[in-house]
Amino acid sequence: MTDIQTTENELVYLYCVTDKEPGLEEARSLVDNLYFVFHKGLYAVAGKVEKSEFGEQNLKRNLADLEWVKTKASMHEKTIEGVMINACVIPFKFGTLFNTEDSLKAMLEEHAEEFKAILIKLENKGEWGVKIYCNIERLKASFVNNEPEILEIEYEINSSSAGKAYLLKKKRGELIKRMLNKKINKCGEDSYELLKELSFEACINKLLPREVTEREDEMVLNSGFLVGNDEVGDFINIVDTLKMYYESEGFLIDCTGPWPPYNFCGLLKERVQSG
């Protein structure tokens, strides 16, 4: 335990909370001034940061700088992963800052029971992310030549006048769109439901646009699962089975983990907070 005082120019940056004395060796190689605060039976892993970098106005400015965000957010993640090696953690959102160590302690005091309950819930479990991407053209190609309904319209188009053919083509386009949607939903739903069965908790997150994924294909499912450490093998087997099943239709299933449980550490009690 340390008792570093913040100076006028510093803020306390909170990474995560755990109930075991955290080993910081791993994370210290990444972040300077990393330490922990022990209070009410909880360890808060924190670091000192400069106001010139993280003070409210400066932070806003820095957030507009993508390189800065990337570097700092990676450090945030790696620091928590370092602690996670031998302790169950509650990860905090990037940029959770306190003016002083006392205000951090006050926060721990206020939420101590909730944090302990969450840590018990998270014991021996990890977060796994499953994202599904769809190559729409490949999916289309997988059914467009063998769906009777489409073939029928195709046949009609070939034996129709130009005007009628135009309308039929439009109809075919809409039919294909509907079928694409149906197949995408089926892949997403089936995969999610199946993996949910093997998890303690599951969640569906926002789909991210291609600018962010930097991929050619479209994200069609973004999901998270809280999986028991003993069930990880089964979970991955199911993912592999789904991959094999859906690959030929143009779906790509991407599974990563274990992550700090960012998606499964919500405060249990509902609290109306002024803010």
Add this chain to the structure above:
Amino acid sequence: MDNVVTRSKDVTLLEILDRVLDKGVVISGDMVISVANVDLIYLGLKVLLSSVETMEQLRGAPFAGPTQEPS
């Protein structure tokens, strides 16, 4: 093969936006400044990426000119 499992946890831009900036415990209160403007970062990112793309297009592709049909 492109479908080999990527179980490694590379902290890609995607994961940063998806987890580190967007998720995790959020405490509100006087003593805390917490990054709330994730959408703003997405926006900044989109602008940045699209400008990179535009630049690459300008650099890479020979200028084809407008291909308008005379009507």
